[in-house]
Amino acid sequence: MPAIFPRWTNNIPLAVAVLGPFALAGLVGFVWYYFSPKYTDVGYRPIQPVPFSHKLHAGDMGMDCRYCHNTVERAAVAAVPPAATCMNCHSLVKTDSPRLKLVRDSFETGETIPWVRVHQLPDFAFFDHRPHLAAGVGCSSCHGRIDQMTIVEMDQPLSMGWCLECHRNPEPNLRPVDQITNMAWDPATDGKAYDAAKDPKRKRDVNPPEHCSGCHR
Amino acid sequence: MARTNQIQAIALCLGTLGALAGCQGNRSELPPVHLINQMDFQQRFDAQEVNEFFQTVDCAKAHNPNQCEGRAARLPLAGTVAVGQLHDDDELYRGRGPDGRLLDRLPAAIKLSTELMARGEERYNIYCQPCHDYTGGGQGVATQRGGGFSVAPKNLNDPQIRAMPLGHFFDVITNGKGTMMPYAAQIPAQDRWAISVWVRTLQVARTPEEAK
Structure with a gap:
């Protein structure tokens, strides 16, 4: 009676024993690298209906973030401005630019400009800008150097692990409250020189929540 | 010899796969992947989101311009004042x-x-x-x-x-x-x-x- 399994099958257990761990490690590494929001989310930069350049307005012209995103200190969201905010200047400058046609039409008719949302947290996480600004977390800490972006992209993963990294140790990401919109603030140099605990303008310690219901309600 | 070729082929495949998938932080116009879509996008509206219900009304036939533009946020009706918004000072x-x-x-x-x-x-x-x-x-x-x-x-x-x-x-x-x-x-x-x-x-x- 001939053997059911040919002789080379004797190598299978050995091959599994030797290659198996590598395959497993490869799979774990693959999931670790490619399933991370650092891969799936960072670098997302949708094409917007109006080619608005933050590099021009916030960078070269040095306009404050809050000129347009004026709700950020008063509401949970930093709202996208209405066309009326654009028209404050663009009724007087670049008044017939074809790139601004959608803005002018929106201002005239009240139709919505279909801006594409870049930073979107899952609906089960309740983020509020106000306490973050009040604690002295700068815009650029989460949104990156918006003043250098012609097309806005996600700079940070905005994942739960990333949030908790700062909630467990907020000190390196704090700055004086009057510097929150300063895009050039460098945590490596300015941040090192600043000690939130010794800032006389701070009325209470920063104490970010680490419990579930801090963000999930 | 055949074995070296096999190993080379596998390495080439993995390399191509990696190159296609790109690195962390690569720029992309593709929206982020939502593994649990129904939890990330629940049956409620964020600020400034679209409500498709209000896009179904034809603007020419709408009684009120508020009805047709598809915004989840509703404007108050003309003549109504929210609590604390009277501004009579x-x-x-x-x-x-x-x-x-x-x-x-x-x-x-x-x-x-x-x-x-x-x-x-x-x-x-x-x-x-x-x-x-x-x-x-x-x-x-x-x-x-x-x-x-x-x-x-x-x-x-x-x-x-x-x-x-x-x-x-x-x-x-x-x-x-x-x-x-x-x-x-x-x-x-x-x-x-x-x-x-x-x-x-x-x-x-x-x-x-x-x-x-």
């Missing part, structure tokens, strides 16, 4: 006294303080400085680019403007004037008064000694 919200004339002082609800002036400076530098510049001279950065403004912003240090009552600046910020658009929607009333105080401060600081 004429001094604070319109800058006018009982005689209907513009105030030349702060409204009773606001006290002059160093905090108010610091707030005014900060708010001025956010909302006014792009056109009127840091000193009120009307040479702001927005007027220097893209061909310039067709009508230049006012120099706030003009003797004519310096002679205006404090309420005038509040009124102009609130309602606009000439080619300047109203800023009432962008700046709360208290901050508009703080800015008015700062405008006055700039004017006083830049008034020549002999004119004081």
Whole structure:
């Protein structure tokens, strides 16, 4: 009676024993690298209906973030401005630019400009800008150097692990409250020189929540 | 030999796969992957989101322009006032006294303080400085680019403007004037008064000694 399994099958257990761990490690590494929001989310930069350049307005012209995103200190969201905010200047400058046609039409008719949302947290996480600004977390800490972006992209993963990294140790990401919109603030140099605990303008310690219901309600 | 070829082929496949998948942080126009879609996008609306229900109405047939533009946020009906939004303090919200004339002082609800002036400076530098510049001279950065403004912003240090009552600046910020658009929607009333105080401060600081 001939053997059911040919002789080379004797190598299978050995091959599994030797290659198996590598395959497993490869799979774990693959999931670790490619399933991370650092891969799936960072670098997302949708094409917007109006080619608005933050590099021009916030960078070269040095306009404050809050000129347009004026709700950020008063509401949970930093709202996208209405066309009326654009028209404050663009009724007087670049008044017939074809790139601004959608803005002018929106201002005239009240139709919505279909801006594409870049930073979107899952609906089960309740983020509020106000306490973050009040604690002295700068815009650029989460949104990156918006003043250098012609097309806005996600700079940070905005994942739960990333949030908790700062909630467990907020000190390196704090700055004086009057510097929150300063895009050039460098945590490596300015941040090192600043000690939130010794800032006389701070009325209470920063104490970010680490419990579930801090963000999930 | 055959084995080396196999290993090379596998390495090549893995390398190609890696190159196709790219690295962390690569730029992409593709939206982020949502592994649990129904939890990430629940049956509720975020601020400024689209509500498709309101896009189904034909704008030409809508009773109310509010019905057809597809916004999840609804505008209040005409003539309704939300709690706390009556704004019946004429001094604070319109800058006018009982005689209907513009105030030349702060409204009773606001006290002059160093905090108010610091707030005014900060708010001025956010909302006014792009056109009127840091000193009120009307040479702001927005007027220097893209061909310039067709009508230049006012120099706030003009003797004519310096002679205006404090309420005038509040009124102009609130309602606009000439080619300047109203800023009432962008700046709360208290901050508009703080800015008015700062405008006055700039004017006083830049008034020549002999004119004081």
